[in-house]
Amino acid sequence: MNGLERLSLNQITVRGWSLERAVRGCAEAGVPAIGLWRDKVAETGLERSASLVRAAGLKVSSLCRGGFLTATEPDARQRALEDNRQAVREAATLGTDTLVLVCGGLPEGGRDLPGARRAVADALAELAPYAAESGVRLAIEPLHPMFCADRAVVSTLSQALDLAEPFPVDWVGVVVDSYHLWWDPELERQLARAGDRIASYQVCDWTLPVPEGALLGRGHVGDGCVDFTALTRAVARAGYDGPVEVEIFNERVWATPGEETLATLAERHRRLVAPYLDGA
């Protein structure tokens, strides 16, 4: 027992590392799971990536990411669906049951937000049975509302659950990411509602100022204003007992040696998250 049994490294957090180096980093740091990104997997090769994580005895907590399902133009829509089917096959090969979906923003120049949201629902209906056949669950990730225009028209846990609930629970789940959801007055209630729909718990902290472009402002757990005690307890009480994946987009973190980043996130996990994973 090293206190890291529930920890997973999302590999974007050590962006400078290859997949092979990240796998080795996890093994060395005693982190038992890793969340993979498709571009990094492609760099290393799909089969080779799969055998590297297997050989290291790592669990693959998720694959990031499918999604971008809001195109209305028929060709673009077909390309997006095919790309998502490809992502499902990659997830299956890598041995993970969780494909994270970042659903996509408004189509270029578009203003029809309800239409974009319907497009996501329609795409889920096409993709979920396909994914389920491969034993892969689609995990809808609500992104912070500041990404609504350009990254994800799914902005709240409530909305993600509305999208997921028409499907069997093991076909479509949701991602609970502290950065995206911490502000939501509905969060505690929606977590209780989510229950077994929670496919992934991702953590990083809200730090200020929001940087230009909004993407790279996330901090290590404990560096910002998210109450990880309350959030972790609520996630645990909802019944979630899977990995806690640390996913940080931040130029400063990316400029830090990977070993140091891993040491920091392990320490934060032990102190600020792990003690509350029993819900008490």
Added chain:
Amino acid sequence: MNGLERLSLNQITVRGWSLERAVRGCAEAGVPAIGLWRDKVAETGLERSASLVRAAGLKVSSLCRGGFLTATEPDARQRALEDNRQAVREAATLGTDTLVLVCGGLPEGGRDLPGARRAVADALAELAPYAAESGVRLAIEPLHPMFCADRAVVSTLSQALDLAEPFPVDWVGVVVDSYHLWWDPELERQLARAGDRIASYQVCDWTLPVPEGALLGRGHVGDGCVDFTALTRAVARAGYDGPVEVEIFNERVWATPGEETLATLAERHRRLVAPYLDGA
């Protein structure tokens, strides 16, 4: 009839102008109302500001802003309450019935978001009767969730309505600001719920990228991705028949000569907002 009967200039939009210059600008452009800021009023003097707008025949659509009610330390809390009572008196002197409240972010270094939200509710209970005695309605402004940490723990219209509803409708209302609320999947439903609680309709557009600090990224109506047709109709159908206040925080807009800014917002109002103010 110049098509601007419902338009109001929030004076932050012409930030380089004094209050006197902004009042003259409105008169020259045929804009019948203005939203004032306390710092600009202080610069000009309260009584003089009041007589300038009266002499120009302008309606004062709102005073920005009270709020910042999340301090928990007793002295800081008392100072905030007194500052808000002062703002109420200023609003009454200026002849507006609407004091916009930006409720405040987390207390410095704090992580107790539910606690900060309770502090807002408690402060409203102290301030609302005082304001009502002066004929001033407190208008809770939900701010975009990206401001939750540092500016407003009130992030959605639903939450603002929950805070407002314990009070008589003419004591506490809400501000509907396109920039802050456009992304909300609940928006249409909450607007219908809001009804007579809508104390102000503020407009500007969501443009990308989000700038560093997140504050100054707002664009002229029509420059971004907000569907002003749908939003304006929904606000009108809720029963709102007051001024449409254009409030833009943007360095480029601020660097533009005020006359030009006024001409732009008048054109956008006529074309993109006014036609839908009857709800049809």
